[in-house]
Amino acid sequence: MLKMLIFVDAIVALDPCEVAGLEQKMHILLCVHGALSAALSQLRFSSPSRLPSAQVARIQREIASLLSAKDDEATQAISGTMSQIWGCLMESMDASIRIQKIQTPHGSSDVHNVTRAATDHFGYLWDNYSSVTPIVFQAACRGYAAEVGDTKHPLASLTIQMMPCLEEKLDRWSKSFPDQGLRFLFMMNxxxxxxxxxxxxxxxxxxxxxxxxxxLSRKIKSHELRYPEVSWAPVLSCLRYRGSSPLPKFERTFCKTYNAQKLWKVPDPELRERLRKAITKKIVSGYTNYIKDNGVTTLKFSPQELQEMLRELFEG
Incomplete structure (x- = not known):
């Protein structure tokens, strides 16, 4: 048993510097913690057919004490590794913000790679809910981690504490985008x-x-409502231009906006469809009303053509 427990010390001592290595360490530690907990449970709740001798009882207490100490080490190591993973992710977010401001100064609508990694991390914790929950609770009780607000559901409390940190960094990064419409699209994605x-x-x-x-859903809805106003209301406002004919100005502005946003991407099909419908309703209905009200007969784009073009938005 002593030789086996050396393995626990070796895993606890590992100190990888990358997220992938830390995640592998945590996976192994969860397996080790599960094995130690199972061994402790069998030892404590075993019911021998006869009372053990004093010597056997002493040995059992020593084994239980040793296993409990190693279980505590594993719990502390798992909690520490979880904190390391999150710290690395947030640091990489700050670094990527600095790099992307140089490489992609105009921004991107894509889901950020740190969002993917952070969500995958918490997804893994929730996929191992029964194993992780008592560890999070024990770590908080023993002072290895920050206190959890909801002791009945500690993993939920931890998630609610951590994810807003990611949201704040995403929001700060998006504010550097020159185009506010792209900012809202980035946050929605x-x-x-x-x-x-x-x-x-x-x-x-x-x-x-x-x-x-x-x-989160309310935030998505808020951005979803503001996006057409920021990106497409200025296009429609061209029809209120007081020059000789507002149509050329509308057509130029529409083409410029359309050509830029056609390359933006919205991966979620439901969100993509809702945004297209909102834009189409705003632009095509306003354009159609202008044509009818002013008796325009010569058009560069028919309302149907505009509608078909808008159906191509957000494919990336």
Whole structure:
């Protein structure tokens, strides 16, 4: 047994510097913790047919004490590794912000790679809910980690504490985008990804994080409403131009906006469809009303052509 427990010390002592290595370490530690907990449970709740001798009882106490100490080490190591992973992810987010400001100064609508990694991390924790929950609780009680607000659902409490840190960094990064429409699209894409990965793929998360998911949904809806106003209302406002004919100005502005945003991407099909409908309703209906009200007969684009073009938005 002593030779076996050396393995625990070796795993605890590992100190990888990359997220992938830390995640592998945590996976192994969870397996080790499970084995130690199972051994302790069998030792403590075994019911021998006869009372053990004093010597056997002493040996059992010593074994239980040793296993308990190693179990505590594994718990502390898992908690520490979880903190390391999150710290590395947030540091990489700060670094990527500095790099992307140089490489892609105009920004991108894609889901950020740190959003993917952070959501995958919490997805893994929720996929191992029964193993991770008592560890998070024990770590908080023993002072290895920050206190959890909800002791009944410590993993939910930890998620609600950590994910807003990611949201704040995403929001700060998006504010550097010159185009505010792209900023709203970026935030919607990232929030949708978090919802899909945590809400749709895990029953425990869906049941215990419903308030957090409702909050995310409200943020998505808020950006969804503001996006057409920021990006497409200026296009429609060209029809109120008081020059000789506002149509050329409308056509130029529409083409410029359309050509830029056609290359933007919205991965979620439902969000993509809602945005297209909102833009189409705003632009095509306003354009059609202008044509009817002013008796315009010669057009560069028919309302149907505009509608077909808008159906091509957000494919990337």
């Amino acid at each position: 990232n929030y949708c990804y978090i919802l899909q990965q945590l809400h749709d793929h895990n029953t425990h998360a869906r049941n215990l994080l419903h308030l957090y998911f409702a909050q």
